[in-house]
């Protein structure tokens with residue numbers, strides 16, 4: 125047996141996770157072996173698989189599976205709250221396998237956050253926060269990465285109304301430091317260039333459209349630039365993402381979820397990878413969700429999941 129495999133949590137079995145996992149195995153399963161954690165009954169009909177007891181047994185041509193118990197069958201496009209516990213268990217067991225050293229990295233298939241909360245009292249906004257909890261770390265960063273653009277939302281899954289209060293100097297500084305370190309370590313960029321978006325229109329227009337840009341963002345940038353970091357901002361977000369602007373930085377830090385995710389999902393929906401920075405192990409996921417509207421129709425594209433597998437494989441080295 126050669127290199128340690130990746131492990132993949134199945135995500136919501138009523139979403140497109142099982143079908144894109146099977147397609148991804150056919151595409152890259154030999155170059156980047158992974159073991160799928162899920163209920164084999166949830167795989168699309170006709171998918172060849174074999175149950176393994178040990179993730180080291182991941183060779184061969186068919187999808188290796190470590191079974192996870194689920195309470196119900198999966199009906200494509202219709203999440204079943206009874207399966208929430210199984211979805212969470214697959215993520216937990218994947219994290220355990222990576223933390224034990226048995227697996228090289230964790231790739232997570234999409235979950236329906238609201239269904240996990242309703243079905244199993246899941247108290248985390250998503251994988252990112254749950255994996256930080258499992259790893260015992262206080263701060264992690266969500267990065268969406270592609271060849272065209274890397275973005276980091278400083279605040280993530282909170283209501284827009286809560287963003288200004290959540291945007292503290294401490295959170296912004298920690299996010300910049302984790303991102304900067306990851307660009308050096310995981311992306312091989314010796315001197316990262318970071319662009320930092322303003323919160324308000326026109327980055328506050330010299331204080332006439334909000335105070336956060338001057339009183340929070342600019343002060344953190346000045347402090348970290350004095351330490352030698354290459355940071356620019358706060359920049360008006362509406363002119364940060366066209367081609368010439370993107371060429372001037374290695375990652376863009378944005379103040380809230382959609383300020384970051386709209387540009388990357390517009391530019392690179394099929395190539396984008398969600399990578400969690402700051403964990404003591406590698407974790408990636410596709411940049412999309414459960415796609416219930418197309419689940420079970422065999423039209424879901426595996427491209428983003430394949431990109432997530434490739435990135436986890438390379439980072440896991």
Ligand SMILES: NC(=O)c1ccc[n+]([C@@H]2O[C@H](COP(=O)([O-])OP(=O)(O)OC[C@H]3O[C@@H](n4cnc5c(N)ncnc54)[C@H](O)[C@@H]3O)[C@@H](O)[C@H]2O)c1
Pocket residue numbers: 140144233234235236237238251398409410411412413414415416417418423424425426427428
């Ligand atoms: N990493 C994750 O676990 C993750 C990421 C995003 C959203 N979600 C969750 O997924 C659920 C649905 O979210 P949503 O509808 O906002 O976003 P979504 O990404 O599931 O779907 C948005 C649109 O993109 C299409 N799409 C998504 N993935 C596709 C693929 N691989 N191939 C072809 N088309 C694809 C869908 O058909 C849909 O029209 C929500 O509960 C959300 O929280 C989870």
Ligand SMILES: N[C@H](C(=O)O)[C@H](O)COP(=O)(O)O
Pocket residue numbers: 235249250251252253385398409410411412413
């Ligand atoms: N915010 C991400 C997106 O919209 O693609 C997604 O919800 C990721 O969340 P977790 O990886 O934390 O589940």
